[in-house]
């Protein structure tokens with residue numbers, strides 16, 4: 110069966126891979142190619158953030174956690190399992206997703222002004238490496254990727270899978286979608302091997318093999334994709350308090366991504382006349398974290414339709 114997948118971010122590529130490897134004739138169409146997408150800007154750690162509803166997000170995130178742990182055995186995938194700390198300015202219960210990470214531990218000592226924190230081990234995904242690897246895996250399974258900007262959903266395809274992120278505002282006429290702007294700074298790897306997160310600003314330091322992603326911002330309904338120099342300075346100042354070694358790190362670049370936020374992720378079938386569409390968009394700040402679980406659900410929905 111022929112399937113058109115709209116979008117070449119982490120969701121389009123993951124769904125494309127799973128469908129192609131299950132024997133579907135898969136073709137991705139995308140205005141932005143993988144390295145130009147929001148997905149390429151993500152830090153990215155497995156961490157459920159800004160995505161609802163929790164029960165479905167938890168199930169997708171759990172499947173993805175296991176998938177990323179398995180991928181970490183493949184050095185070409187860009188996935189590495191790393192320990193790190195989340196610092197908190199108050200005392201709270203364990204996070205709602207704690208059951209997924211095997212080793213969540215309360216920290217005994219946290220620096221001021223923090224009051225508590227926890228450590229755990231989680232997948233860190235070097236997105237440019239990983240997206241290229243997903244594209245190769247898609248093509249090895251017979252799938253294709255073509256740059257194409259669409260003005261609406263195709264209406265003569267066998268099956269359409271809509272993974273267009275924020276683009277679904279136009280393609281699915283969905284005005285519940287909105288951007289949550291995230292700015293990051295890419296710096297030299299200066300020997301940092303643990304990730305650190307302070308969710309209150311947010312501020313995070315995510316080490317990768319050859320560089321470090323330092324963030325960030327989460328400004329709702331801001332569409333500007335140009336990096337702001339003053340914001341970058343403030344990000345670096347906050348992050349250097351968390352990880353003093355960053356004071357010596359050379360800045361390699363600045364990126365902005367618009368997280369596709371929505372009151373809840375849309376993953377469902379819409380029957381448009383004789384042509385079904387599987388929508389899979391609106392993953393907010395957790396599109397990488399939920400990607401394999403969502404792709405598996407897309408496959409299950411496709412099987413039910415064929």
Ligand SMILES: Cc1cc2nc3c(=O)[nH]c(=O)nc-3n(C[C@H](O)[C@H](O)[C@H](O)COP(=O)(O)OP(=O)(O)OC[C@H]3O[C@@H](n4cnc5c(N)ncnc54)[C@H](O)[C@@H]3O)c2cc1C
Pocket residue numbers: 115116117118119120121138139140141142143146147148149150151152153154155156257258259260261272273274275276277279280290291292293324325365366367368369389390391392393394395396397398399
């Ligand atoms: C700074 C930052 C840090 C982040 N950190 C993390 C993290 O640590 N962990 C995590 O899980 N998530 C993180 N995220 C969130 C994550 O990046 C997103 O949830 C995810 O990238 C969404 O992926 P997607 O494939 O749905 O959309 P996108 O990556 O936005 O891809 C959408 C695709 O649809 C295409 N498209 C749109 N409209 C059209 C059209 N009209 N015609 C054709 N094609 C179209 C686009 O061109 C693109 O190819 C972060 C995001 C940002 C910005």
